[in-house]
Amino acid sequence: MKSFLIALTRNPISLFGAAVVTATAILIVTLFTLELFGFQGGPYSGIIAYLIVPVLFIAGLLLIPLGIFRQRRSDRLAAARGEAPPAFPVLDLNDPSIRNRALIFAVLTALNIVILATATYKGVETMDTTQFCGKTCHSVMQPEFTAFQRSPHAHARCVDCHIGPGAGWFVKSKLSGVGQVVAVATGHYPRPIPTPVHNLRPARETCEQCHWPSKFVGDRIKVIPGFADDEANGEQKTVLLMRVGGKQGSVSKGIHWHVDPGVSIRYLSDDKRETIYEVEMKNAQGEVRRFKAQGDVPKGAVWRTMDCVDCHNRPSHTFHPPAEEVDAAMSDGRLPKDLPFLHRESIRLLKASYPSQEAARQGIAQGLQDFYTKQYPAVASAKSAVIRDASAVLGVIYSSNVFPAMDIGWGTYPNHIGHESSPGCFRCHDDAHKTADGRTISQDCSLCHGLLAVQEKDPAVLKSLQQ
Ligand code: HEC
Ligand code: HEC
Ligand code: HEC
Ligand code: HEC
Ligand code: HEC
Known part of the structure; x- marks a missing residue:
């Protein structure tokens, strides 16, 4: 033991290893204690506490015997040369200079621990940020990051x-x-x-950190803006009464019935989850139903239990279709409503193909300018600034949804909420998946929403609501 301690204290490698072991041990204990007391670090604190720091800890441990081994070898050589046998370094605390050094050493060690802890904490925090995830591999994450920000x-x-x-x-x-x-x-x-x-990760463990489906119950009114492809860009509003549902009393109803704790829905589909071959439903009453589509199930089909992301598959990276974007922009005033045929032309220019976002911005601006110069020369000269602004807005819309560098076009990432831009709900609710006794998953239009108005200029229901 004594010779071990002597060897340890007499060589810098082992001393350094011992320091690393001490510091990391303190860090691990601190992080562990924090967690015991309920400190909820982000996921990165877990990896730091249980992966990175332990690796350093082990590295420190390995350095100790390495240093000792080298020290012993040099001691043996020294002994062969007839030099004095090794001993503990003398630490005479009566000597003021040694005392000062020991004090400085202690203070610096304490300081080091604080610095290391802070650096670790900050590192954890940084890796948790959206900037870190969204921007580190810029072009790869750019589509998701851009959509996320909107x-x-x-x-x-x-x-x-x-x-x-x-x-x-x-x-x-x-x-x-x-x-x-x-x-x-x-x-x-x-x-x-x-x-x-x-x-x-199963969405219920992530989404439900912030959303409880049992907390948004009942019906919700949804007003969807729309404009026609005519010269006046005529307004066409759609008003839906969404039966969002959820738990009402002891029973779940409506759309969020699928995620009632008593309900379990599994489905067999292709890898992309676009074509569904079979659905197995167990409801809160314990009834089990199996709905099968016609035809054989191809190889490679996979079963999956339905959760939030089977409907909300794009809660954050929502890439919108061109018409939806133009409707929203006209509705909130980013695009003017009084440029003739702007709705139709915008969609045409957005859908055209361009080699890059930069080329799209220029192509759209040029195309819009050309259209008005040719068809409406008076408008083109009187409203040239308005046309330029509109082109800029369309450029932003394009660059928020289409990423030629990542091979992402309109519709590359289908959105499963609804049934407009992709089959969505109709992947199951198509009246074609049948149980043995002929029961289907309904496509009845009033199952999911009341259609209060469909593409109407001035829906009566909105007027009566405003009174
Ligand atoms: C509100 C929850 C949510 C947030 C916040 C979120 N994502 Fe996602 N993300 C998802 C879901 C859900 C999917 C999976 C869609 C699927 O599997 O159908 C996904 C998919 C992805 C994909 C795979 C490609 C794709 O578009 O389907 C990437 C890459 C991605 N996210 C990156 C990011 C980045 C980077 C951020 C932060 C800037 C982020 N996500 C923030 C929910 C989220
Ligand atoms: C960190 C908290 C957090 C997490 C995790 C989270 N959300 Fe949200 N979610 C929010 C906030 C905040 C809003 C905005 C509420 C608002 O605008 O009223 C929101 C809004 C929504 C909306 C309404 C969107 C709309 O168009 O109005 C949906 C749907 C949604 N979240 C689904 C999900 C799903 C699915 C997941 C899991 C993949 C998820 N959220 C995870 C915080 C969260
Ligand atoms: C069967 C498909 C489906 C499933 C599964 C589903 N949702 Fe929804 N959810 C919807 C639809 C449809 C809406 C209404 C969307 C709209 O009005 O545009 C909605 C609305 C919402 C909203 C907005 C509510 C509001 O008041 O506007 C939130 C938040 C939400 N869902 C979260 C979740 C979470 C969290 C889960 C998983 C526990 C989940 N949803 C599971 C289809 C689903
Ligand atoms: C994976 C298949 C699947 C998908 C996708 C799906 N559903 Fe369903 N849904 C079912 C099944 C199965 C039932 C129960 C059918 C039965 O036994 O009557 C059901 C029932 C419903 C009900 C009636 C619930 C009740 O009892 O009150 C509503 C409303 C509904 N779905 C809405 C939606 C909406 C909206 C979407 C899309 C956002 C959607 N569903 C997507 C499988 C699915
Ligand atoms: C299984 C549920 C379900 C059924 C059945 C269903 N819808 Fe829908 N529908 C939705 C959802 C969810 C949305 C999306 C709301 C949103 O935009 O968030 C939607 C949106 C719509 C819209 C607005 C589209 C837009 O964006 O302008 C119309 C119109 C519509 N549905 C008509 C119908 C008609 C007609 C039927 C009967 C053939 C039908 N729906 C059956 C769930 C359903």
């Missing part, structure tokens, strides 16, 4: 949905992240990034 979740963090709380999922996602970093570094990543994300 979504209702712009103030949530990527890690809230992609990793969630606790160390387990963090480690899981980071292990797959190592492969992704290599792919990005070598340029061998898929364009576009494939969807769906097969190893996404």
